[in-house]
Amino acid sequence: MLISVNNLSKTNGIKNIVDNVSFSIEETDKIALIGINGTGKSTLLKIIAGIETYQGDIIQKKDLQISYLPQNSDFNSNNTIIKQVYDIIDQNKVNEYEIKAILNKLGITNHEQLIKELSGGQQKRVALAITLLKPCDLLILDEPTNHLDNEMIEYLEKYLIKLNKAIFMVTHDRYFLERVTNKIIEIDRSKIYEYEANYSKFLDLKAKREEEALASERKRKLFLKKELEWVRAGVQARTTKSKERLQRFEQLNSVADIQTINQVEIINTASRLGKKTIELKNISMHYDNLSLFNNFSYL
Numbered sequence: 001m002l003i004s005v006n007n008l009s010k011t012n013g014i015k016n017i018v019d020n021v022s023f024s025i026e027e028t029d030k031i032a033l034i035g036i037n038g039t040g041k042s043t044l045l046k047i048i049a050g051i052e053t054y055q056g057d058i059i060q061k062k063d064l065q066i067s068y069l070p071q072n073s074d075f076n077s078n079n080t081i082i083k084q085v086y087d088i089i090d091q092n093k094v095n096e097y098e099i100k101a102i103l104n105k106l107g108i109t110n111h112e113q114l115i116k117e118l119s120g121g122q123q124k125r126v127a128l129a130i131t132l133l134k135p136c137d138l139l140i141l142d143e144p145t146n147h148l149d150n151e152m153i154e155y156l157e158k159y160l161i162k163l164n165k166a167i168f169m170v171t172h173d174r175y176f177l178e179r180v181t182n183k184i185i186e187i188d189r190s191k192i193y194e195y196e197a198n199y200s201k202f203l204d205l206k207a208k209r210e211e212e213a214l215a216s217e218r219k220r221k222l223f224l225k226k227e228l229e230w231v232r233a234g235v236q237a238r239t240t241k242s243k244e245r246l247q248r249f250e251q252l253n254s255v256a257d258i259q260t261i262n263q264v265e266i267i268n269t270a271s272r273l274g275k276k277t278i279e280l281k282n283i284s285m286h287y288d289n290l291s292l293f294n295n296f297s298y299l
Helices: 041-049 081-088 096-105 120-133 150-162 174-180 199-233 240-253
Strands: 003-012 015-025 030-034 055-060 066-069 138-142 166-170 183-188 191-195 280-287 290-298
Touching: 003 041, 015 041, 015 183, 015 191, 030 041, 030 174, 041 066, 041 138, 041 166, 066 120, 081 096, 081 120, 096 120, 120 138, 120 150, 150 174, 174 199, 183 199, 191 199
Parallel strands: 030 166, 030 183, 066 138, 138 166
Antiparallel strands: 003 015, 003 055, 183 191, 280 290
16 A cells, blocks of 8 residues: 555635545555546646645655645746756656657657746646656656647556556546546545446446435435424423434535536547547737737647
């Protein structure tokens, strides 16, 4: 076991991210963390990466090494790309040809270009290359497929499938989830649900869990309706049995109703089967003498 999380809680302002949850990460796990937008997936990744505060216990394997890809990278803008890599990775542990090979696969071919000359998407790809190259036991990836074209995503898929390391990641790409992951952790209303499954099997298991939860909710409501009639009739005897029954009614009545089940995530519609939503290449727009944007590309 690499990491054991016990009774973890995290509050961001007045919002509960997770509330007294427990789970573990094994050496062979390739985990996708999913949930509706705004549930705090990135925050949970930061907690596991050791850069966010929390309440509870997280026990790590001795000398555990983590390589973490955040949504936004903090680079020295005056560095060249290759120098930025060496600022983070010990060049004695990774060969230069490996570095250049991964950078090239991710569309970064001018290794002497300055970081400040790169677009946000290019910087994310440099950060991804560094994260993949850094020696580790656990790879934590926050939206690794952002700013990658189909060919790059397929390369990353194959790389992670073959990787003999644990992975804990957030991604919106359902095809990536389907092919790479063997375990899914869902955040739902500050609780954690674990599924030993890829994405399609997860959908089936999630539907089953929600059906069972709704069935239990209907039973609870029916019980409360009968008990409410008893309470309204008045508790005549101050017996221990009556007090216990009233206490149970109050406890069940205080349980929050199951809310409407939301869609897990907004998933990319690009299927990598030729059905792209839109692909922009080097789009520019000028109005009179004002340049609105230049050479904008996005898939």
